[in-house]
Amino acid sequence: MQFLKNLFSKEPSSGSLAKDRLKLVLIHDRANCNTDLLEMMKNDIMQVIAKYMDIDEAVGMDINIEQTTDDNNNTVPVLYANIPIKNMRKKKKPKK
Amino acid sequence: MSEVYVVTSGKGGVGKTTSTANLGAGLALLEKRVVLVDADIGLRNLDVVMGLENRIVFDIIDIIQGNCRLKQALIRDKRYPNLHLLPAAQTKDKDAVTPEQMKKLCDELREEFDYILIDCPAGIEQGFRNAIAGADKAIVVTTPEVSAVRDADRIIGLLEAAEIESPMLLLNRVRINMVKRGDMMALEDVTEILAIDVLGVVPDDEGIVISTNKGEPCVADSASFAGQAFRDICRRMTGENVPLMDLDPDKGFFAKFKNMFRK
Numbered sequence: 001m002q003f004l005k006n007l008f009s010k011e012p013s014s015g016s017l018a019k020d021r022l023k024l025v026l027i028h029d030r031a032n033c034n035t036d037l038l039e040m041m042k043n044d045i046m047q048v049i050a051k052y053m054d055i056d057e058a059v060g061m062d063i064n065i066e067q068t069t070d071d072n073n074n075t076v077p078v079l080y081a082n083i084p085i086k087n088m089r090k091k092k093k094p095k096k
Numbered sequence: 097m098s099e100v101y102v103v104t105s106g107k108g109g110v111g112k113t114t115s116t117a118n119l120g121a122g123l124a125l126l127e128k129r130v131v132l133v134d135a136d137i138g139l140r141n142l143d144v145v146m147g148l149e150n151r152i153v154f155d156i157i158d159i160i161q162g163n164c165r166l167k168q169a170l171i172r173d174k175r176y177p178n179l180h181l182l183p184a185a186q187t188k189d190k191d192a193v194t195p196e197q198m199k200k201l202c203d204e205l206r207e208e209f210d211y212i213l214i215d216c217p218a219g220i221e222q223g224f225r226n227a228i229a230g231a232d233k234a235i236v237v238t239t240p241e242v243s244a245v246r247d248a249d250r251i252i253g254l255l256e257a258a259e260i261e262s263p264m265l266l267l268n269r270v271r272i273n274m275v276k277r278g279d280m281m282a283l284e285d286v287t288e289i290l291a292i293d294v295l296g297v298v299p300d301d302e303g304i305v306i307s308t309n310k311g312e313p314c315v316a317d318s319a320s321f322a323g324q325a326f327r328d329i330c331r332r333m334t335g336e337n338v339p340l341m342d343l344d345p346d347k348g349f350f351a352k353f354k355n356m357f358r359k
Contacts, residue, residue, distance in 0.1 A: 014279045015275070015280050015282070015285070018240075018281050019281055019288075019289065022289055023289060025246060026246065029246065029249065030253070
């Protein structure tokens with residue numbers, strides 16, 4: 001009976017529901033565990049961008065791992081970086 | 097060459113102690129020299145699961161503090177060719193041991209045994225740190241439930257940070273009928289999420305409760321379904337290539353066994 005119910009109902013089975021919920025919660029967990037790593041990455045990204053543009057260092061950079069869905073509707077983690085730019089073209093520093 | 101395994105899970109009640117007891121007994125049946133170390137200080141249970149609770153004189157803290165020699169604290173399980181238990185202390189707390197002391201103890205045990213299995217306490221605090229300190233390898237026990245898998249993921253991260261080589265998954269208490277109707281995560285779902293190698297799958301089996309009641313690991317019971325799973329895992333631990341067992345009761349090992357009587 002359960003088998004027929006599953007066949008005709010559009011509701012996902014509780015097993016696949018569990019799997020989807022776990023995937024979501026783990027994206028969060030894994031990101032939270034790596035605050036050190038995130039901080040190191042942030043500094044590296046800042047350095048690279050600063051080579052080409054003027055970053056507003058007073059405001060600082062905001063970096064985070066969030067979730068989004070890809071073309072196949074799977075949940076995937078994305079890295080969001082919010083980098084305030086003062087000037088698109090880097091002022092050339094006077095050569096010493 | 098001896099190997100030190102830590103059996104860990106993060107979440108409590110998923111079957112760490114039962115798995116440790118069965119793997120230890122199973123390896124001993126394969127003629128290996130085995131010692132089981134109960135690292136759950138303050139909440140010792142491996143002794144009672146093994147049925148050796150009446151034979152404890154000294155414990156792990158006595159050795160570490162030098163109150164007795166190593167050999168005095170080791171309890172030999174007479175039912176198996178070469179199986180020993182080093183019980184946890186029940187009255188002390190988990191801060192009575194340091195990771196350095198555990199590491200030293202493991203190194204001493206390496207001289208006498210092929211396999212050293214450490215039963216880790218639940219949680220990720222000091223007791224966990226102590227239990228993994230001397231280990232080369234880790235077996236992560238989990239059940240196909242969201243809470244247990246989530247905690248297993250956290251543990252895998254901590255094991256990797258502690259540079260314990262690739263932890264292996266033991267998926268416990270799988271109810272194949274629920275998996276078949278989609279109401280329980282299958283092994284493939286769990287491995288996809290955790291991304292680790294599989295050591296084995298153990299079916300949910302009433303026989304486990306019965307064997308624990310008696311203090312006799314089910315691995316020695318040739319008619320036990322879960323016992324078969326543990327025997328396979330033990331052979332894999334010795335390097336043999338054993339395919340994962342078919343948990344479907346209509347097929348596989350158990351059905352063959354039944355069919356033998358039908359004829």
